[in-house]
Amino acid sequence: MTTTPAATPPGWYPAPDGSGTSWWWDGGQWVQPPQVPAAANPTTLARLALATQILLVAGGAVAATTIAVEGYGVGVASDYLNGNDTSIALFDLYDQGTLVGSIAAIVATIATAVLWAVWQFHAAKHVAGQTRRTPGWHAGSWFIPIVCWWFPYQNISDLWRAIGRVRPTWQIAWWVLWLAGSAVSQLSSRVYLAAEDLEQLRISMWLSIVGELLTLAAVPLACLIVRGITQGIVQRAATPAHTLVA
Template sequence: MTCTRCRQFDAAPGGELCRACEAEDQHPDVGPSLPQAPPLPHAGGAPQFGPGAPASWLRSPVGLGRAVAILLGVVALTDLVAVWADVTMLDVLGRMADGAYGSAIEADADRADQIYAMTGTAQSVAYLATVVVFLVWFHRVRVNAEVFEPFGHSKKRGWAIGGWFVPVVNLWFPRRIAIDAWDASSPWAKPRSHALVNAWWTFWLIGNGVSQAGTRAYARAETADELHSATQMVLFADAFEILSAGLAILFVLTLTRMQDDKARSGPHAPEPEPVTA
């Protein structure tokens, strides 16, 4: 029979728990205060989520995943508008660098500044809202992953949020947590490739670095030529962030679907024991 606590391994002969759960003091990641395994299928054949489910830390990530995907789409849309604002600003700065002057160029410069400021505010609001919901989703899928695979995680669940804010370690902790959650959420019989996770994380790091460099360069710029060069960097960062948001949407929706499918598939069936003569 399957262990009645973790429902991941075969119970020890004559008992209801597996060896790992029996030796709880040697396996601190497994215990009654930590996530339990997916509930066994009900009459309809699928595990239940939500308040009506048996006591368990497994919670559906579907609603949060969709919310994150929508917000990432809003981020991409604000970035697209920001690209237009960047191009408008570059046009004005280029004309100023060529020696254009007068009331017409001043009016165009004022309008470009207003558009630039408005799109920057819209980007910041959309980004902050997305960060909050993403972190809630990321923590949930990390906890769910611990239910699927109690021993396959190199980082504590608190790092699913804290790992994004601690300098230096935020360069690899979130990816490590994502990889562990991805592996734990993969189908029982066929692990999924890490290609999408690696692509998302690579684009996130590059886009974040370019965005910070462009912002600093724009803040330091004083002449028209310096502003022109800084705006080009910001334009590249905004365009690159659209691609990053697209990959992030794919990552979020794919991992959400993997966890939902795995939860609905029920506990892993134990491997058949070889028949001896």
């Protein structure tokens, strides 16, 4: 078998067996990479991660738009409560903006939730056996009442450990922001549906603004999670830690 001179620096070189593939030379011996099953190919995961981040950013844009619409509603309601009777006519514009924003928010939330679950399922498959729960639980725990308050956080922590990294200190901030944003937004919806006067309606608008701000703050941290875990899995897949060939 052809022997690479010891002075050759470590790197990928044409296989010494003439197979036309590339092997890793660590400076003293060959490292032969195994055949990687199609299911373990990280390309699909990387594409899912990119799509998930795009949807997260789109959801952030919807949240920012909602904040603007609710801010407009607060201004109109405040003017009317302060005695400007003509401002009541401006509520038609607010109602239209709220309707469009609500539809956009529902679509963005569902699309992002589904794609995130698919991404996490594939990520967990790449590190199967190294997390406390199966890939199915990684995806499904997001949609189970009560369980969704904590299991997803644990599952993300497991993925960090599986790729050899310590859970980021800011991960808890992402989780608290996401939970708080969801809770405040739900409270805003309840106050809005039960509102009997304009003051209660204005309170629901303020709650909506706070909920969307919390959600918007969680978006960049969510993107960092998807990107960091995906990069760790891709890098691990490219690291030659396989059978040594003399």
